[in-house]
Amino acid sequence: MSVSKLSKEQFGQFVDAMLAAxxxxxxxxxxxxxxxxxxxxxxxALRLDYDVTILPPKKxxxxxxxxxxxxxxxxxxxxVMNYDPLVLLGxxxxxxxxxxxxxELFSQGEYDRHYMDRRKQITIIACDVVRPSKNIFAxxxxxxxxSDGYDILITDIGDAYLLDVATEKGHALMTYAKGLAxxxxxxxxxxxxxxxxNRTALNKHKLGCKVSYLPRLMEKAYNHPVWxxxxxxxxxxxxxxxxxxxxxxxxxxxxxxxxxxxxxxxxCWDGCLLENFATVAGNxxxxxxRSSRFRHRLFRKAKYVPEKIGGQxxxxxxxxxxxxxxxxxxxxxxxxxxxxxxxxxx
Amino acid sequence: MSKPRVAIxxxxxxxxxxxxxxxxxxxxxxxxxxxxxxxxxxxxxxxxHEFDIAIIEGSITRxxxxxxxxxxxxxxxxxxxxxxxxxxxxVNKMKNKFDLEEVKHCVYGxxxxxxxxxxxxxxxxxxxVDVDYKIHGCPIDRxxxxxxxxxxxxxxxxxxxxxxxxxxxxxxxxxxxxxYNEICLGPIIRAGCGARCPSSSFRCFGCRGYxxxxxxxxxxxxxxxxxxxxxxxxxxxVLFGCEQGPTV
Numbered sequence: 001m002s003v004s005k006l007s008k009e010q011f012g013q014f015v016d017a018m019l020a021a022x023x024x025x026x027x028x029x030x031x032x033x034x035x036x037x038x039x040x041x042x043x044x045a046l047r048l049d050y051d052v053t054i055l056p057p058k059k060x061x062x063x064x065x066x067x068x069x070x071x072x073x074x075x076x077x078x079x080v081m082n083y084d085p086l087v088l089l090g091x092x093x094x095x096x097x098x099x100x101x102x103x104e105l106f107s108q109g110e111y112d113r114h115y116m117d118r119r120k121q122i123t124i125i126a127c128d129v130v131r132p133s134k135n136i137f138a139x140x141x142x143x144x145x146x147s148d149g150y151d152i153l154i155t156d157i158g159d160a161y162l163l164d165v166a167t168e169k170g171h172a173l174m175t176y177a178k179g180l181a182x183x184x185x186x187x188x189x190x191x192x193x194x195x196x197x198n199r200t201a202l203n204k205h206k207l208g209c210k211v212s213y214l215p216r217l218m219e220k221a222y223n224h225p226v227w228x229x230x231x232x233x234x235x236x237x238x239x240x241x242x243x244x245x246x247x248x249x250x251x252x253x254x255x256x257x258x259x260x261x262x263x264x265x266x267x268c269w270d271g272c273l274l275e276n277f278a279t280v281a282g283n284x285x286x287x288x289x290r291s292s293r294f295r296h297r298l299f300r301k302a303k304y305v306p307e308k309i310g311g312q313x314x315x316x317x318x319x320x321x322x323x324x325x326x327x328x329x330x331x332x333x334x335x336x337x338x339x340x341x342x343x344x345x346x
Numbered sequence: 347m348s349k350p351r352v353a354i355x356x357x358x359x360x361x362x363x364x365x366x367x368x369x370x371x372x373x374x375x376x377x378x379x380x381x382x383x384x385x386x387x388x389x390x391x392x393x394x395h396e397f398d399i400a401i402i403e404g405s406i407t408r409x410x411x412x413x414x415x416x417x418x419x420x421x422x423x424x425x426x427x428x429x430x431x432x433x434x435x436x437v438n439k440m441k442n443k444f445d446l447e448e449v450k451h452c453v454y455g456x457x458x459x460x461x462x463x464x465x466x467x468x469x470x471x472x473x474x475v476d477v478d479y480k481i482h483g484c485p486i487d488r489x490x491x492x493x494x495x496x497x498x499x500x501x502x503x504x505x506x507x508x509x510x511x512x513x514x515x516x517x518x519x520x521x522x523x524x525x526y527n528e529i530c531l532g533p534i535i536r537a538g539c540g541a542r543c544p545s546s547s548f549r550c551f552g553c554r555g556y557x558x559x560x561x562x563x564x565x566x567x568x569x570x571x572x573x574x575x576x577x578x579x580x581x582x583x584v585l586f587g588c589e590q591g592p593t594v
Contacts, residue, residue: 036519054519064517073500233564235533236557237512239522253505256496258376269517274509275559290561324516326524326533327568 003183003191004163010179011154011161015043017176018087026060027089028053040089048090048156052133052318056095056245057088061102061119065268068114068252073261080264083118087173089125093146093198094138094316096126098245100149104309105248114267123169126150128194132202135319137333140207143316145195157190204319205333208340211313214302221339222295230335231294233327234273240297240321240330241271246305246314247297249277272296298335350499353385353397354428355418357404357411358438358468362485363429364388364403370488377492380499399424399498402477405431405438406469419475424498427471428491430484430586434555435470437484437585442467479504483539484553484586490538507537508558511550515541523549527572529582534560552586 006014018025019040027040028050035050037057071077091099106115126146129138138144146153151170154161162183165171174180183191209217241247251270256263270277273294278287287293305314321330354364368389370377377383384394400422406415419425430436441449450458450465457463471477479498481491490506497504507513511532515522518541523530531552532544543550556562566576 031519032521034521054521055516233561233567235510235512235561235564236559237510237533239512239516242513242516255493256500258373258380258492258496260380260496260499271513274513275557276508323525324522326512326522327564328571 003188004165004180005160005183005187006163006177006180007160010177012043012046013179014177015040015046015089017178018173019043021176023087023176024084025087025089026057037088037090046090048127048154049130050090051129051131052092052136052320052323054320055243056098056318056320057091058095058098058102058245058248060086060088061099061122062115062248062250062269065266066114068265068267070262070264071254073256073263077265079113081114081117083121085121085123087123087125089127091124091126091150092129092138092318093126094136094141094143094318095245096124096146096149097143097312098316098318099124101246101305101309101312101314102248105305108308123151123173124149125152125154125170125173127153128155128191129198129202130156132204133319133323135204135322135331136202136317137205137207137319138317139198139200139203140205140211140333141313141315141317142211144198144200144202155191155194157187157194160187162187162191202317205322205331207333208337212311214313214336215306215311217336217339217343218299218303220343222299224339224342226335226338226342227291227295230329231289231291233329234290234294235327236273236275236290236293237326238271238274239324239326241273242269243320243324245316245318245320246301247271272300294329298332301332302336349380349382350399351384351394351397352381352399352401353394353418353422354383354388354401354403355385355414356387357402357415357431357471358407359404359429359431359436361388361403363431363481363483366485366488367491370492373488373492377495381495395421397422399426401426401428402432402471403428405435406471406474407438407441407465407467409464409466412469412474415471415475424478425471425475426494427477427480429486430482430553430555432471432477433480433482434586435468435473436553438468439470439586440584443584480506482506482536482554484551487539509537510557511535511537511539511541511544511554513537514539515544515550517541518545520544524568524572527574529569529572529574529578531582531587534562534565549582552583555586 025040026037027046028035029038029045030047035053037053067080069077069079106112151167153164249270250267252267254265279285301315315332384397400418427433454463494504514537530549532550535550535552536554536557569576
């Protein structure tokens with residue numbers, strides 16, 4: 001693996017060269033006093049010193065509303081699958097791991113062509129965290145740094161960015177970079193030091209056990225009182241789902257045109273905390289209580305999804321749910337730690 | 347197949363929701379292609395006693411309005427309440443918080459006892475007659491109106507959101523008002539508006555009414571966390587939230 005280097009000015013020119021060539025680049029920009037992923041118009045708006053974005057980059061991998069097919073009422077249907085190339089710039093390690101989990105989930109079993117075809121068009125430039133957000137606990141979840149899964153990984157070493165170009169897609173973008181030099185060993189050491197520090201420093205909430213222990217912890221937690229206690233204040237607003245980089249549940253809806261003969265089938269984000277998430281035909285809701293929905297989310301993260309993807313925990317410690325929850329009950333670490341302390345109660 | 351006959355009636359309201367239908371602009375031609383509008387005071391002069399779908403705007407505030415809405419109900423197969431006044435009583439319901447005599451004098455002065463100004467407690471339409479569907483909002487969202495009508499024409503049950511505004515607000519990537527220690531009614535109010543007010547840096551005013559199962563206890567309890575009081579919350583609920591269902 002060779003690491004290369006661009007001065008910050010050169011990196012900006014690299015981004016602007018992609019834009020000038022007509023490449024669609026989505027990057028992190030300021031939104032008032034917070035940050036979000038948005039269409040980039042110029043490198044000047046890019047904020048790679050961000051702490052966390054309000055929504056994760058999943059909105060570009062799994063759009064909030066996405067057409068699946070056009071149909072005729074009582075007739076045929078045609079899939080909608082036109083996905084253009086996209087560069088996703090500035091993805092933090094924890095968010096990258098979340099996208100890689102979704103890649104696995106959408107490609108196993110019933111292969112999801114809409115997701116996968118779009119995903120294949122996306123080149124991910126990940127970046128190491130410069131500034132920890134107020135609720136991050138990625139160190140606890142072992143998601144603070146990554147060594148693979150990206151096309152390019154960039155690290156801010158002060159006056160320059162180091163670039164680790166890992167894939168063909170990554171190399172293809174490097175044609176836009178001018179002034180690329182090999183990183184000196186002192187630079188690479190700086191990068192290692194930053195990553196080593198992040199491995200433990202992104203930890204505003206400390207999980208009281210090894211992350212790999214969580215599935216076993218959940219085995220005896222189903223009837224623990226914590227679910228009811230916390231869920232008493234749950235608004236069932238699904239904010240924790242919406243901002244979660246690993247929540248991928250969706251609803252499918254048909255929209256009919258005014259001719260009442262043609263229409264479009266779309267999928268849109270759904271959330272297991274919403275009251276009617278589990279309502280099925282006949283109006284039966286098999287997760288009617290707030291507590292059962294509250295419990296379900298944390299079981300998904302620590303047990304159900306890990307069982308599908310080789311034990312990886314489906315909480316990457318971004319802390320967005322903690323910030324988003326008006327009632328302040330969503331913090332997964334608080335719940336898991338409580339379960340750790342009271343392992344006999346379940 | 348003949349087109350369903352639609353009549354639009356207004357009661358106590360500002361007629362702004364009807365105006366939203368007019369504001370469908372080109373789409374209104376699509377609408378009248380698939381339905382036969384037989385009465386609509388705001389847009390045409392014809393009247394009719396025969397219709398399949400009655401769309402009701404406004405709240406019910408006078409004894410003769412109760413009689414009128416009952417007659418309309420007896421003549422239609424489907425009744426749709428249109429807009430906040432019709433679905434939850436709207437801002438008109440603020441009146442119910444005060445002494446009726448005092449309200450009449452405040453509004454009409456020396457004419458307070460003129461017979462045509464005889465007015466009672468404000469009611470949402472469903473508090474007087476059965477309502478089949480509700481299109482919420484102040485004003486309504488015309489896209490939602492259009493999709494409800496199209497669903498009904500296909501014989502399908504329209505889907506109206508039963509989740510809080512937060513869902514749409516988060517989707518818009520707004521910064522939560524509570525992060526600035528400000529009250530927003532979003533967590534207990536029905537979505538469907540696309541979080542229009544929070545997206546314009548306002549709070550949610552609650553015009554779409556409560557979700558089906560609002561956690562008002564949580565709404566009260568979280569006030570403390572943000573340095574606010576339940577009284578602060580009540581004040582914010584006055585505009586649209588007077589005496590509907592569970593209350594803060």
